[in-house]
Every structure is written in C-alpha cells, then in structure tokens.
Amino acid sequence: xxxxxKDILIWIGTFLVMLVICMPGLWxxxxxxxxxxxxxxxxxxxxPRDLSWDNFRAIFGLGxxxxxxxxxxxxxxxxxxxxxxxxxxxxxxxxxxxxxARYRFPGxxxxxxxxxxxxxxxxxxxxxxxxxxxxxxxxxxxxxGVIIVYTAxxxxxxxxxxxxxxxxxxxDLSEAAQIDGCTPWQAFWKVEFPLxxxxxxxxxxxxxLTSWNEYALxxxxxxxxxxxxxxxxxxxxxxxxxxDWAGMSAMAxxxxxxALVLTFLVQKHLIAGLTxxxxxx
Amino acid sequence: MSRLRRYLRDNAVPLALLSxxxxxxxxxxxxxxxxxxxxxxxxxxxxxxESLWDVVWFRNYVRVLGDGDFWAAxxxxxxxxxxxxxxxxxxxxxxxxxxxxxxFGQRTMRTIMMFPMMFSPILVGFQFKYMFNDTIxxxxxxxxxxxxxxxxxxxxxxxWLAFAxxxxxxxxxxxxxxxxxxxxxxxxxxxxxxxxxxxxxxTNWQVFRHITLPFLMPFIYIAMTIRSLDVxxxxxxxxxxxxxxxxxxxxxxxTLIARTAYDDSRMGQANAMAYVSILLSIFFTWYFFRKLxxxxxxxxxx
Numbered sequence: 083x084x085x086x087x088k089d090i091l092i093w094i095g096t097f098l099v100m101l102v103i104c105m106p107g108l109w110x111x112x113x114x115x116x117x118x119x120x121x122x123x124x125x126x127x128x129x130p131r132d133l134s135w136d137n138f139r140a141i142f143g144l145g146x147x148x149x150x151x152x153x154x155x156x157x158x159x160x161x162x163x164x165x166x167x168x169x170x171x172x173x174x175x176x177x178x179x180x181x182x183a184r185y186r187f188p189g190x191x192x193x194x195x196x197x198x199x200x201x202x203x204x205x206x207x208x209x210x211x212x213x214x215x216x217x218x219x220x221x222x223x224x225x226x227g228v229i230i231v232y233t234a235x236x237x238x239x240x241x242x243x244x245x246x247x248x249x250x251x252x253x254d255l256s257e258a259a260q261i262d263g264c265t266p267w268q269a270f271w272k273v274e275f276p277l278x279x280x281x282x283x284x285x286x287x288x289x290x291l292t293s294w295n296e297y298a299l300x301x302x303x304x305x306x307x308x309x310x311x312x313x314x315x316x317x318x319x320x321x322x323x324x325x326d327w328a329g330m331s332a333m334a335x336x337x338x339x340x341a342l343v344l345t346f347l348v349q350k351h352l353i354a355g356l357t358x359x360x361x362x363x
Numbered sequence: 364m365s366r367l368r369r370y371l372r373d374n375a376v377p378l379a380l381l382s383x384x385x386x387x388x389x390x391x392x393x394x395x396x397x398x399x400x401x402x403x404x405x406x407x408x409x410x411x412x413e414s415l416w417d418v419v420w421f422r423n424y425v426r427v428l429g430d431g432d433f434w435a436a437x438x439x440x441x442x443x444x445x446x447x448x449x450x451x452x453x454x455x456x457x458x459x460x461x462x463x464x465x466x467f468g469q470r471t472m473r474t475i476m477m478f479p480m481m482f483s484p485i486l487v488g489f490q491f492k493y494m495f496n497d498t499i500x501x502x503x504x505x506x507x508x509x510x511x512x513x514x515x516x517x518x519x520x521x522x523w524l525a526f527a528x529x530x531x532x533x534x535x536x537x538x539x540x541x542x543x544x545x546x547x548x549x550x551x552x553x554x555x556x557x558x559x560x561x562x563x564x565x566t567n568w569q570v571f572r573h574i575t576l577p578f579l580m581p582f583i584y585i586a587m588t589i590r591s592l593d594v595x596x597x598x599x600x601x602x603x604x605x606x607x608x609x610x611x612x613x614x615x616x617x618t619l620i621a622r623t624a625y626d627d628s629r630m631g632q633a634n635a636m637a638y639v640s641i642l643l644s645i646f647f648t649w650y651f652f653r654k655l656x657x658x659x660x661x662x663x664x665x
Contacts, residue, residue, distance in 0.1 A: 092464050099461065100475050106535060107478055109501060110490050178384035185377035188370065193381070198652075200392045201592050202644040204617060207637040210624050211395035211402070234391030237384050295483035297599050313483045327493055334486050341481040346474055 111338075113331035114138070121327055137332035153333060155307045156315035161340075163225055163311060164293040167232035171289045172282060174233065175240025180270070182241065183248035201238045205298040213302045223305040231299055236289035243288070247281025248274065283348050294341055312337045403634035410628050423635035432611065433636060436619045437643070443526070443615060444647070447533050448590055452583055454534065455541025462542070463549045473546070477539050484536065488603025491532035495519050495604075522612040525605050529613055532600050537593075541586045548582035549575075577661060584655035591647040616640045 113121050115133045141153050182194060212231060213222070221227030251274050259269040275282075297313040304310045312333070319330040371378065403424070406417040427433050462472050482490070494501045495518035506512050518524045552575065560570050598617040605613045616636070624633035 089466055092461065093468070096461050096465060096472060099458065100472060103535075103539075104475060104478055106490055106494060107482060109494065110486075174383040174387060177380045181377040181380035185374070185380075187374040187377045193385075197384070197388070199645060199648065200388050202648055203392055203396060203641060204598070204644070207399070207617075207620070207634075207641060208392065208395050210630060210634065210637075211398040212391070215395060215398065230387070231391050234387045237387055241384055291480070295485075297483065297485040313485045316483075316485060316489065325489070325493070330489060334482075334490075337483060337486065338481050342478075345477060345481060 107338075110331050110334050113327060114335045116328065118326070118328040121331075137328045138336075141329050141332050151315065151318045151329070151333075152307050153312075153315065153336065156310055156312050157336065159225060159304075159307075159309055160294060160311040160337075163228050163232065163309075164290055166225075167229045167236065167293050168286055168289040170229070171233045171236035171240050172244075172286050174237050175285060175289075176244050176282060178237070178241040179244030179246075180248050180274075182245045184253070197238045197241055201235075205235070205296065209299050209302040212299070216303060222303060223309050225309050227303055228300060228309055228311070231303065232293040232296065235296075235299075236292055239292075240285040240289055243281055243285040244278065247278040250281075251277045287345060287348050290344060291341055294337075399634040399637065402631050403638055405631050407630040407634075408628045409625070409630055419631070423632045424639075427632060427635045427639060432614070432619065433639075435611075436614045436616050437640070439526075439614065440616045440640070440643070443530065443533075444591060447530050447537075448587055450530070450534055451538045451541050451590065452587065454538045455586070456545055456579070456583070458538065458542040459545035459549060462546060473543070476542055479536050480539050482536060484599035485603055487532055487536045488600040491528060491535070491600075492519065492604045495528045519605055520609050522609065525609060525613045529601055529604055532604065536600075537590060540590065541583070544582050544586040545579055548579045552578050577658070580658040581655055581662065584651050584658055588648060588651040588655065591651060592644065616643075 112130065114137055115135070116130050117132055117134075117136065120130070120132055141151055178197075182190065208231075216222040216227050221230070255273050255277070256266075256269040259273045260266060264272065295313060296311075300311045300314045301317070304314055316330060316333060316337075319326040319333070402415065404418055404420055405415060406419045406422075407415045458476060462469060462476060465472060479487075493499075495503075497503060497515045497517045497520065500518070502518065503512075503515050506516065516524070518528050556574050557570055560574055565573075598615070598621065601613060601615055601618050602621070606618070617640070620633045620636045620640070623629050623636065
C-alpha cells in the first residue's frame with residue numbers, strides 16, 4: 083500500500099470515528115429544529131420533514147406556542163457568573179501560580195498538594211454546608227454567592243496550569259528586564275505575562291467551561307431568575323412524568339453555542355497549554 | 364511566635380501572592396468541610412433546624428458502616444470508576460494516535476473531537492436518557508429498524524443495561540479529555556528515539572510498546588488524576604438518567620448521599636457518608652499521583 087493510500091484510509095477511518103463521536107450531540111441539535119411530535123413518534127422519523135425555528139420562538143415566548151421559561155435571564159445570569167468567576171479565578175490563579183513557580187519557601191510542597199486535594203471534594207458534598215452557610219449570610223440566590231463558589235472551585239486548576247507555564251519562562255528574562263530599569267511589576271507584565279499567555283488562555287477556557295456547565299452546586303444555591311443558570315434552567319422543562327424534549331433541545335443549543343465558539347477560538351492555545359503546563363511542571 | 368514572624372517576613376512576597384487563593388479555598392472548601400464534619404457527628408435534619416445542636420458522636424458513622432446499601436453503592440462506585448477510567452483511557456489513546464497520524468485537517472478534527480466536552484453533564488444525562496428510552500428512544504428505534512431486535516430493549520430499566528448506559532454516557536462525554544491530553548503528549552514527544560529504534564529494526568508495535576507508550580504514561584496518569592477527581596460529575600448524569608434506580612441498582616455514592624440529605628433530610632448521616640467517600644477520592648488521587656511521579660522518574664524528566 084502506498085503512503086498516499088494509507089493516508090486516505092486513515093482519514094476515512096478518522097471521519098467515521100468522529101461521526102460516531104458527534105452523533106449523540108448532533109441528534110440533540112437536530113431535535114432543536116423539529117416539532118415534538120416528529121421527535122417522539124414511533125417508528126422514528128429519520129429524515130427530518132419539518133425543520134423550523136419554532137422551538138426557539140417558543141422558549142423565548144415569541145411564537146404561538148409559548149413556553150414560559152425565562153431563558154433570557156438564565157442566559158444573562160450564566161454569562162455574568164461564568165465570566166466574572168473565570169476572570170477572578172484566573173487572576174488569583176496567576177498570582178498563586180507565580181508564587182509557586184518563582185519563589186522557594188518552606189511548606190511549598192505541602193501547600194501545592196493541599197491545593198490539589200481541595201479539588202477532591204465533590205460539588206455535592208459542598209452543596210449541603212454551603213447551602214446552610216450561604217443562607218445564614220444572605221448569599222443564597224444571588225449571583226455573587228455562585229460567583230464566589232465557582233471561583234474557589236476553579237482556583238486549584240488555574241494555579242496548577244499557570245504554575246507550569248511560568249516555570250517555562252526563563253528566570254533570566256525578568257531579571258534582565260529589571261536590570262534595564264523595569265520595576266518587578268513591569269517586568270512581570272511586559273515580559274513574563276506575554277510568554278505565559280497561552281497557558282493562561284487554557285486555564286481560562288477550562289474555568290469557563292466548568293462554571294458554564296456546573297449543575298450540582300448551582301441547583302442548590304439558586305432559587306429564582308435572579309441567579310439561576312442555564313443548566314439549572316434546563317430542569318424547568320421537566321414535569322413529574324414528562325419532558326418537553328423539543329424545548330430542552332433548543333435550550334441545549336443555546337447552552338452549547340457559546341462554549342463551542344470559545345473553544346474553537348482558543349483551541350490552538352489549549353493543546354500548547356496542556357503540553358507545557360501538564361508534564362514539564 | 365518570633366519564629367512565625369520571621370517566617371512571614373522572609374517569605375512575604377510569595378505568601379502575599381498565594382493568600383487570595385488560600386483565602387477563597389478556606390472560605391468555600393475548608394469552612395464548609397469543617398461544618399459538615401461537625402454535622403456528621405450530629406443528628407441534624409433539614410426540617411428541624413434545632414437538631415443541629417443534637418450531638419450524637421459516632422452514631423451516624425456506625426449506622427453508615429453497618430448499612431448494606433452504602434457498601435453496595437461504594438462497590439458500584441469503585442466498579443464504575445475502574446470501568447469508565449480504563450475504557451476512556453484506551454479509547455482516548457486510540458483516538459489520539461489516529462488524529463496524530465493525520466497530515467491535513469488535523470486542527471478541525473481536534474475541534475470536532477472536543478465537541479462532547481462542551482456539553483454540560485446534566486445535558487448529557489438528558490440526552491442519553493432520551494436516546495436510551497425503551498419506547499421512543501433513538502437507539503431502540505435504530506435497532507428495530509435494522510431488524511436486530513423484535514422487541515424494545517429496556518436499557519434504563521434492566522440492572523446491568525442501566526449501569527452500562529450510564530457508563531456509555533460518561534465515556535462519551537469525557538473520552539476527549541484523555542484524547543487531548545495524550546495528543547498533547549504525542550506533540551511533545553522527541554523524534555530521535557523513535558527513529559533510532561526504527562534504524563535498529565524495531566517493528567511498529569515494538570516502537571509503540573517500548574518508546575511511545577512509556578513517554579505517554581505521565582500524560583495518561585494526569586488525565587486519570589483529573590478524571591478520578593471529577594467522579595462527582597457522575598452525579599449529574601446518574602441522577603438524570605436513572606435517579607439511582609431501578610430499585611437502587613445504579614445507586615452510586617453521590618446519588619445515595621444526595622437522596623439521604625435532601626429527600627430523607629438526614630443531613631448528619633449524609634455527611635458521614637460524604638466523609639467516608641472523600642477518603643475514597645483522596646485515595647484515588649494519591650494513587651494516581653504516585654504513579655505519575657514513578658512514570659516521570661522512569662523517563663528522567665523532573
């Protein structure tokens with residue numbers, strides 16, 4: 083077999099595997115454009131006959147069939163909560179990661195392990211005590227309450243990733259900049275930060291995806307449209323025995339699109355980020 | 364006291380840089396954990412707030428450790444973890460090796476490969492619950508249209524099929540985490556040893572077994588560590604797909620804990636269970652972390 087034929091075979095194989103991987107997801111996306119009747123019939127309608135934007139119109143309350151679910155405010159809540167907690171977690175993580183990468187201090191190893199172990203605690207185990215603590219302090223059902231929790235959840239990971247990246251940047255560079263008259267802060271901001279940027283980008287995307295998709299904690303800490311996020315809002319489509327699958331699929335598409343766009347934009351950084359941050363640390 | 368002061372003064376900069384991270388984790392992780400440690404020694408029930416002060420010492424733990432349902436859920440969780448982690452590792456390895464061979468369109472394939480990662484676990488739960496439905500589900504419809512079965516298969520009702528369905532949902536969602544980490548490893552791999560081995564007449568399999576795989580092991584263990592930590596995510600999927608049913612046969616630790624805490628409102632007992640299972644996560648993390656260190660040492664990178 084020639085090299086070219088081999089390449090083509092691998093490509094066909096990859097394509098088939100990717101198709102299998104994407105099928106379940108694509109089925110949901112397709113369902114978003116079909117009426118409930120067509121999705122839920124038996125025997126199944128494989129080729130869609132009736133594609134439309136009706137489900138989207140319904141969940142936004144624009145069409146004839148109105149599903150009274152405030153998707154708009156859920157979306158806004160999700161966006162505010164995810165973006166804020168990501169930014170804060172990345173800043174805190176960078177500061178911590180820099181400390182681990184650049185300074186020696188007694189207790190460093192223990193501190194690093196302790197940080198990692200704080201990720202061992204599953205969300206659902208935290209949800210009970212956090213629920214009680216937040217209701218004492220009035221943080222329950224506020225965006226701020228969720229933002230604080232998501233920030234803390236993301237910090238160990240952002241510290242871990244940024245630490246690996248700052249280690250990659252040679253120490254001499256910042257020292258040279260300081261000899262040339264930069265303050266330590268300028269040296270960091272102008273020399274080390276740009277070089278570690280791809281790691282910071284990958285930390286940010288992981289943090290964003292975690293906050294954007296989290297359900298177990300948000301479902302306990304949020305109550306109303308003031309703070310409910312999209313994954314929690316998904317539950318609005320379920321009644322005791324029925325699920326509005328068409329509406330849910332439409333909302334699923336709304337949840338996926340921002341994540342997809344963001345990941346596509348930074349995925350080049352992501353691979354580079356994992357290479358450096360992961361193993362050489 | 365003076366030693367503490369000197370320690371603080373000598374390490375002022377790194378400590379100041381670390382303090383926000385420490386502070387936020389103290390507030391959101393450690394404080395709640397101490398609180399739940401206390402409640403695990405009390406008879407706390409959500410519906411009776413005054414019961415928070417009713418200390419029963421180790422009664423919750425004794426009850427949990429003597430509870431057959433708890434041990435069954437623990438066993439199932441370990442089985443689930445082992446099965447899912449190993450399959451994800453094998454599939455992710457295969458996927459990464461395949462994508463790595465591509466000479467064009469690789470970036471697009473990488474993005475497509477990560478498609479399942481975008482899905483919220485709760486959404487994955489609904490998606491597979493609907494697909495595996497015994498009357499209207501796509502999987503059953505497809506099997507029947509192809510003439511493979513004559514009757515509907517009760518995927519989410521039968522004990523082992525329900526377990527397998529949940530595992531499939533979990534694997535679908537997270538195989539790409541393994542694949543991208545392993546792919547990152549393949550990108551970072553030095554070319555020389557592989558070429559040297561080929562010159563010496565090694566077969567493809569020998570090169571893979573003795574050079575590529577050992578190099579990838581640290582990446583695999585990192586993925587294992589991350590995924591074993593994220594085992595809690597199985598909660599969303601399991602809760603949505605089967606809710607621990609049928610008749611408690613897919614009950615994993617975290618669905619059992621959530622049910623005990625919120626449905627039966629026995630907070631104290633739920634927290635006792637949570638503590639026992641946190642020990643399990645810590646064991647898994649520690650185990651994979653040690654494996655990671657050993658693999659790194661084997662490679663001589665540090």
